[in-house]
Amino acid sequence: MQKFWSILFGGTMLAALLLFIVSPFVSGWWLPRDISTFGGGIDRLFYLILAITGFFFVLTEAILVYAMFRYIARPGQKSSYVHGNHKLEVIWTLVPGVILFLLAVVQINVWAEVKFQKNMPAPDANTQQVEVMARQWEWRVRYPSAERMQSWKTNPKLAQDFASNPHLDDVHIPNEIHVWKGGKDPKDQHRVLVHLKTRDVLHSFFLPNLRLKQDALPGKTIPVWFAVTEHNTEPVVDPKTNEKHWVEINYDPTTGKVKDPNQPSMVWELACAEFCGARHSLMRGKLYVHRDEADFLDWLKHAEAAQNHH
Amino acid sequence: MIAGLPGKFALRSVAFVSVFLGLLVLSGCEGEGYPDDLVYAPRTDPLPTTPPDKDAPAFDRPGEYPEVLFAGMAADERGKLLVYPAKLKEDQHQALEKSLTRLFGTPAHPRVGSSDASDSVKKLTQDLYLDEETLARGSMLYRHQCLHCHGLNGDGRGATAPWVHPHPRDYRQGRFKFTSSSQQEGRRKPRREDLLRTLREGIDSSSMPSFRLLPDEDLEALVSYVIHLSVRGQTEFEVIKSALSAEGLDQSVDEAVNAFFEDVVNQWQDAQTPNNAIQPGPYPKFANDQEMRASVQRGFDMFVRAKAEGSKKSAGCLGCHTDFGRQSAYKYDAWGTIVRPADLTTGIYRGGRRPIDLYYRIHSGINGVNMPASKDNLNPNEIWDLVNFLQVLPYRSMRESYGIQLESKEPTQVAARP
Numbered sequence: 072m073q074k075f076w077s078i079l080f081g082g083t084m085l086a087a088l089l090l091f092i093v094s095p096f097v098s099g100w101w102l103p104r105d106i107s108t109f110g111g112g113i114d115r116l117f118y119l120i121l122a123i124t125g126f127f128f129v130l131t132e133a134i135l136v137y138a139m140f141r142y143i144a145r146p147g148q149k150s151s152y153v154h155g156n157h158k159l160e161v162i163w164t165l166v167p168g169v170i171l172f173l174l175a176v177v178q179i180n181v182w183a184e185v186k187f188q189k190n191m192p193a194p195d196a197n198t199q200q201v202e203v204m205a206r207q208w209e210w211r212v213r214y215p216s217a218e219r220m221q222s223w224k225t226n227p228k229l230a231q232d233f234a235s236n237p238h239l240d241d242v243h244i245p246n247e248i249h250v251w252k253g254g255k256d257p258k259d260q261h262r263v264l265v266h267l268k269t270r271d272v273l274h275s276f277f278l279p280n281l282r283l284k285q286d287a288l289p290g291k292t293i294p295v296w297f298a299v300t301e302h303n304t305e306p307v308v309d310p311k312t313n314e315k316h317w318v319e320i321n322y323d324p325t326t327g328k329v330k331d332p333n334q335p336s337m338v339w340e341l342a343c344a345e346f347c348g349a350r351h352s353l354m355r356g357k358l359y360v361h362r363d364e365a366d367f368l369d370w371l372k373h374a375e376a377a378q379n380h381h
Numbered sequence: 382m383i384a385g386l387p388g389k390f391a392l393r394s395v396a397f398v399s400v401f402l403g404l405l406v407l408s409g410c411e412g413e414g415y416p417d418d419l420v421y422a423p424r425t426d427p428l429p430t431t432p433p434d435k436d437a438p439a440f441d442r443p444g445e446y447p448e449v450l451f452a453g454m455a456a457d458e459r460g461k462l463l464v465y466p467a468k469l470k471e472d473q474h475q476a477l478e479k480s481l482t483r484l485f486g487t488p489a490h491p492r493v494g495s496s497d498a499s500d501s502v503k504k505l506t507q508d509l510y511l512d513e514e515t516l517a518r519g520s521m522l523y524r525h526q527c528l529h530c531h532g533l534n535g536d537g538r539g540a541t542a543p544w545v546h547p548h549p550r551d552y553r554q555g556r557f558k559f560t561s562s563s564q565q566e567g568r569r570k571p572r573r574e575d576l577l578r579t580l581r582e583g584i585d586s587s588s589m590p591s592f593r594l595l596p597d598e599d600l601e602a603l604v605s606y607v608i609h610l611s612v613r614g615q616t617e618f619e620v621i622k623s624a625l626s627a628e629g630l631d632q633s634v635d636e637a638v639n640a641f642f643e644d645v646v647n648q649w650q651d652a653q654t655p656n657n658a659i660q661p662g663p664y665p666k667f668a669n670d671q672e673m674r675a676s677v678q679r680g681f682d683m684f685v686r687a688k689a690e691g692s693k694k695s696a697g698c699l700g701c702h703t704d705f706g707r708q709s710a711y712k713y714d715a716w717g718t719i720v721r722p723a724d725l726t727t728g729i730y731r732g733g734r735r736p737i738d739l740y741y742r743i744h745s746g747i748n749g750v751n752m753p754a755s756k757d758n759l760n761p762n763e764i765w766d767l768v769n770f771l772q773v774l775p776y777r778s779m780r781e782s783y784g785i786q787l788e789s790k791e792p793t794q795v796a797a798r799p
Binding site for chain 2: 328357378
């Protein structure tokens with residue numbers, strides 16, 4: 072009778088484990104598509120830690136369920152008093168400690184690649200710069216105009232003040248991050264430097280498809296970098312108005328639905344990952360990756376023209 | 382599994398499981414609309430009427446709204462500006478509710494006009510996509526995205542409303558701040574594209590976010606639903622105001638509802654016609670930088686000049702946008718809340734940052750606040766001069782190169798201030 076609880080525990084955990092084992096094979100349940108240059112390293116760490124912790128989790132829970140089942144109180148039975156086993160306790164402290172230490176060492180390179188400022192692209196002729204100002208409850212994104220970007224190519228020193236010196240013709244678009252793709256190799260990467268700010272409270276700039284997350288702190292401008300290896304945005308001409316729009320592949324912006332469900336979704340999201348108030352969960356944006364610089368500049372010029380509407 | 386357990390365990394497991402499942406069920410789903418039996422509540426909060434152009438004390442504290450409208454005013458002054466629906470007689474209340482439900486339906490099944498609607502109502506429904514299917518979809522989306530700020534009946538008193546500044550728009554007066562229609566003030570309604578612009582761009586420096594990532598169909602449905610709430614709200618507003626005025630109603634409540642409804646419908650219909658859109662003058666072609674410089678300088682002069690001096694015009698801006706907006710006083714608006722003239726040195730414009738948006742604001746003013754129209758005072762080129770100046774104003778390096786000298790201390794950075 073009392074074994075009911077151990078059976079309930081054991082059964083629930085087994086069901087959860089089976090669900091977990093099944094999830095990589097169910098569309099949408101596992102990790103989103105990785106399209107960044109440093110995402111691979113992060114995913115490898117994820118799997119490594121998952122394997123280690125998964126093993127120990129199953130082991131400890133199995134022991135727990137077994138102990139609940141085997142040693143459940145019985146009427147008339149006295150409990151035995153155990154003072155502990157010093158050797159066992161040393162082992163089960165040292166072994167996890169060593170594993171954790173090894174993990175800490177193994178992850179340094181990945182962390183350094185993504186987060187160390189000395190490894191970030193400098194604001195110069197070849198780096199795309201974007202300012203992302205988080206606010207309750209949207210992302211206000213500022214791009215340099217095409218002309219400003221061109222001036223950086225001829226005089227790289229001019230590129231250094233983008234974060235602190237807005238220009239009138241900078242392009243302001245809420246909730247859309249537009250970049251273009253590059254290669255995987257460090258030599259052909261197209262690197263983007265984001266200047267992350269917040270106007271009010273803490274937010275967190277989270278691009279799941281890039282494995283990138285950075286808290287935005289009030290009062291600080293925090294540099295964030297990434298490079299993307301695939302594109303998801305194509306120009307489409309509206310037959311009725313003859314206007315060009317940039318739309319994600321396999322996405323219909325009129326209905327918000329995927330066009331062909333057999334093809335993967337190419338909608339790559341930006342989300343807020345630090346609770347920031349009533350609309351935190353609705354504080355979403357999109358990542359638009361253009362196929363090359365020319366297409367990006369085409370979009371940028373269209374956006375500039377729309378913004379400069381007299 | 383439960384059978385055969387001692388009573389205590391069975392009770393506990395059943396309780397646990399049912400609470401868990403109950404929470405799941407009650408949390409609701411994104412794709413759901415309002416419950417079928419939900420009705421729009423009768424209006425009990427006071428109707429604000431337009432306040433005098435008077436400074437307000439600092440804005441209300443977080444959480445205070447909407448207990449006190451026109452906060453900081455003396456009670457008798459405030460009393461003159463507010464109309465209290467509670468003073469309606471019981472039979473008037475009931476008749477009003479009945480008529481409004483007949484014309485506008487319920488949150489889950491909204492409509493504009495009953496089945497025997499007049500031709501003008503039918504035309505409005507067609508032109509503004511106010512058919513029942515679009516409104517039902519809009520209602521569902523509104524519940525998910527907008528309800529928490531703008532409230533069930535568009536009163537701007539949702540749960541989040543007291544905690545944000547400025548407070549969300551109350552649609553029930555049929556007044557929207559940022560319009561490009563050129564109708565007479567007081568009867569001016571937004572054009573559909575104005576509401577779409579607000580949804581797509583959000584209102585920077587307020588809590589209204591951008592919804593441009595929603596599918597286009599959803600945006601259209603939301604605009605329709607907001608128009609529905611506004612038409613309903615304003616019909617109710619006008620009937621109550623009229624019933625409680627000195628003359629009272631000279632017809633039955635139902636007739637009054639129909640009459641005001643037709644009038645509101647006409648206002649919305651008018652706004653959508655092409656000749657009721659502001660026609661901006663063409664943007665002048667500046668042959669060289671000297672001419673642009675002269676334009677910016679003219680704009681600056683008109684901005685700061687307090688009164689017209691002979692042929693030199695005054696746009697009178699500095700009078701409210703004190704120190705170019707950096708030291709504006711708080712003022713009351715037509716909704717009974719407190720805002721202040723924009724700080725024009727930030728480069729953030731609530732009604733949109735495009736030059737044409739600035740043109741619209743200067744040309745026809747901003748509804749509901751005391752931003753006056755300049756269309757009778759300034760010709761189109763002069764308005765463009767002002768727009769050119771406004772575009773230069775937030776950027777120190779541009780000011781320097783255009784020779785604009787601000788009198789008081791320079792702002793140290795272009796930043797947002799609420």
